[in-house]
Amino acid sequence: MWCMYMSDVAFESLTPAEWFRRNKEIAGFSSPSRAMYQTVRELIENALDATENHGILPSIKASIRYVDKDKDLYSIYVEDNGIGIPEEEIPNVFGQIFYSSKYKIKQHRGIFGLGAKMVVLYAQSTSGMPVRVTSSMKGSQYIYTYEISIDTVKNKPVIHSHVRVENKYGWHGTAVKVVLEGNWQYAKSRIEEYFTRTAMITPYAEIILIEPNNEVLRFNRITTIMPKPPVEGLPHPSSIDLESLKQLISRNSDIPLIDFLKENFDGIGDETVREFMKTVGIRASKHVKRLSESELRLLAEKMRQFNGWRRPRADWLSPIGEKILANGILHVLKPEAVFVTTRKPSSYSGHPFIVEAAIAWGGSIMPVDKPILYRYANKVPLLQDEGSDVIRHVIDEVDWSQYKVKFPAPLAVVVHVCSTKIPYASAGKEAIADVPEIEKEVRLAVREVARKLKVYLARKEKEQELLTKYAILRLYTDEVSSALSFVSGVDENVIKGKLEELIKRKLGLDIRAGPPAITSEVGNVAVA
Numbered sequence: 244m245w246c247m248y249m250s251d252v253a254f255e256s257l258t259p260a261e262w263f264r265r266n267k268e269i270a271g272f273s274s275p276s277r278a279m280y281q282t283v284r285e286l287i288e289n290a291l292d293a294t295e296n297h298g299i300l301p302s303i304k305a306s307i308r309y310v311d312k313d314k315d316l317y318s319i320y321v322e323d324n325g326i327g328i329p330e331e332e333i334p335n336v337f338g339q340i341f342y343s344s345k346y347k348i349k350q351h352r353g354i355f356g357l358g359a360k361m362v363v364l365y366a367q368s369t370s371g372m373p374v375r376v377t378s379s380m381k382g383s384q385y386i387y388t389y390e391i392s393i394d395t396v397k398n399k400p401v402i403h404s405h406v407r408v409e410n411k412y413g414w415h416g417t418a419v420k421v422v423l424e425g426n427w428q429y430a431k432s433r434i435e436e437y438f439t440r441t442a443m444i445t446p447y448a449e450i451i452l453i454e455p456n457n458e459v460l461r462f463n464r465i466t467t468i469m470p471k472p473p474v475e476g477l478p479h480p481s482s483i484d485l486e487s488l489k490q491l492i493s494r495n496s497d498i499p500l501i502d503f504l505k506e507n508f509d510g511i512g513d514e515t516v517r518e519f520m521k522t523v524g525i526r527a528s529k530h531v532k533r534l535s536e537s538e539l540r541l542l543a544e545k546m547r548q549f550n551g552w553r554r555p556r557a558d559w560l561s562p563i564g565e566k567i568l569a570n571g572i573l574h575v576l577k578p579e580a581v582f583v584t585t586r587k588p589s590s591y592s593g594h595p596f597i598v599e600a601a602i603a604w605g606g607s608i609m610p611v612d613k614p615i616l617y618r619y620a621n622k623v624p625l626l627q628d629e630g631s632d633v634i635r636h637v638i639d640e641v642d643w644s645q646y647k648v649k650f651p652a653p654l655a656v657v658v659h660v661c662s663t664k665i666p667y668a669s670a671g672k673e674a675i676a677d678v679p680e681i682e683k684e685v686r687l688a689v690r691e692v693a694r695k696l697k698v699y700l701a702r703k704e705k706e707q708e709l710l711t712k713y714a715i716l717r718l719y720t721d722e723v724s725s726a727l728s729f730v731s732g733v734d735e736n737v738i739k740g741k742l743e744e745l746i747k748r749k750l751g752l753d754i755r756a757g758p759p760a761i762t763s764e765v766g767n768v769a770v771a
């Protein structure tokens with residue numbers, strides 16, 4: 244019976260490409276509209292990584308066009324002016340799942356080495372057409388174009404065509420075109436929202452989207468100041484586990500443990516390493532390749548537990564920065580005032596992170612019953628799964644009345660978390676998990692900008708009170724001046740002028756400033 248059962252069970256192995264072809268929804272390709280949005284998102288994120296992370300001001304052109312309206316087939320095209328992709332790498336970059344240049348300790352939008360391949364897989368599963376990739380590296384003599392699909396059984400690229408032309412005008416960048424099944428009607432608003440939210444934190448980018456009906460969504464570059472690109476970092480000792488320790492040792496030459504630690508980790512200086520070695524009980528001069536299994540286990544455990552490491556460095560991060568963030572928000576949301584903060588670097592489990600927060604108030608922001616929340620992780624707008632995001636949880640617990648906010652109120656809150664490892668709550672990369680250290684920093688950041696808002700609202704309230712008092716007193720000046728002029732014979736206008744001066748002095752208003760008015764705060768930026 245048992246044997247029969249066993250003989251009924253057939254085992255097989257799937258390549259990552261085949262597995263993801265069967266489980267597209269895990270990567271966000273769950274329906275034609277969602278797939279359209281996800282495609283745009285993956286391609287735009289690659290385009291931004293290829294430009295700003297290399298100090299290039301991004302110019303991105305995207306278009307979505309009908310290919311066959313009856314069959315819901317669309318072409319999606321995204322072109323950037325980035326560093327380009329080496330010619331020989333293009334097939335693997337678009338045709339092999341888990342192939343990436345971003346498996347590094349450094350802040351990127353991309354992390355998995357999956358996005359572009361999911362786009363190709365979805366396109367070939369729906370339209371049957373390969374992706375077309377055109378690219379040229381900076382300074383390259385040629386522009387090369389490939390047509391590629393994925394052999395999912397082998398997880399390898401299939402090259403349909405490969406041409407090379409002379410690069411006459413020194414173009415560099417990458418242009419990707421795919422044809423896939425979509426649903427523009429349902430995807431439109433989410434895609435437009437994605438572009439708008441992206442533009443809000445990248446005011447140094449020029450982004451254009453041409454929609455199927457030829458409508459154009461354009462975001463002009465309003466500043467040429469960009470965040471400093473991140474540099475590549477080393478792992479922090481408190482983020483290490485046994486397997487990563489073994490891998491690092493196997494990639495190294497057989498050197499003494501103390502040198503291995505100093506050379507391969509962030510935050511380990513001479514003094515720290517000496518202190519640490521006292522807690523481990525392994526000889527500092529022992530060569531790493533001679534460490535036994537139990538010594539390796541002990542070492543990894545002690546590295547995670549030791550409290551004396553320096554904090555992870557934040558050079559691997561690239562926060563947006565207060566001025567750029569304020570500029571972007573003013574440009575896109577057009578509020579009356581904006582308050583911004585970039586917090587100092589912090590860390591969780593050995594991963595550095597920085598939280599940035601902004602509050603935008605009034606102007607074109609419509610009054611709502613709870614704050615409009617704009618969430619970002621590594622400069623990527625998060626549009627889905629808001630309910631499971633730590634940022635939403637923090638915002639929900641804020642008592643806004645403490646900050647003089649009475650709902651409905653024209654209040655938008657922007658929170659950006661950047662890290663070498665964003666702890667996403669799910670594979671869809673749409674929500675940040677509840678990590679206590681991140682939660683605390685988000686809370687502090689939001690409170691910091693909320694306090695600025697409170698000061699601003701208190702000042703406005705006072706101005707409003709003065710305005711009302713002035714208006715009431717001003718009602719009587721004509722009558723009183725006329726009566727006093729009649730009794731004293733002094734010119735009525737002279738008395739009126741004196742009376743107005745007196746009122747202003749008593750109300751503490753600037754006499755030269757003319758009648759009081761709420762000062763225009765359009766464009767007011769307060770950097771907390």
Ligand SMILES: Nc1ncnc2c1ncn2[C@@H]1O[C@H](COP(=O)(O)OP(=O)(O)OP(=O)(O)O)[C@@H](O)[C@H]1O
Pocket residue numbers: 285288289290293323325326327328336342343344345352353354355356357358359360416417
């Ligand atoms: N427009 C582009 N310009 C330059 N390089 C690109 C571009 N698009 C993709 N690449 C290269 O292809 C690699 C794979 O991209 P892919 O979208 O599959 O994964 P990823 O961006 O590394 O991670 P994720 O799956 O999280 O998006 C990138 O790491 C990058 O090196």
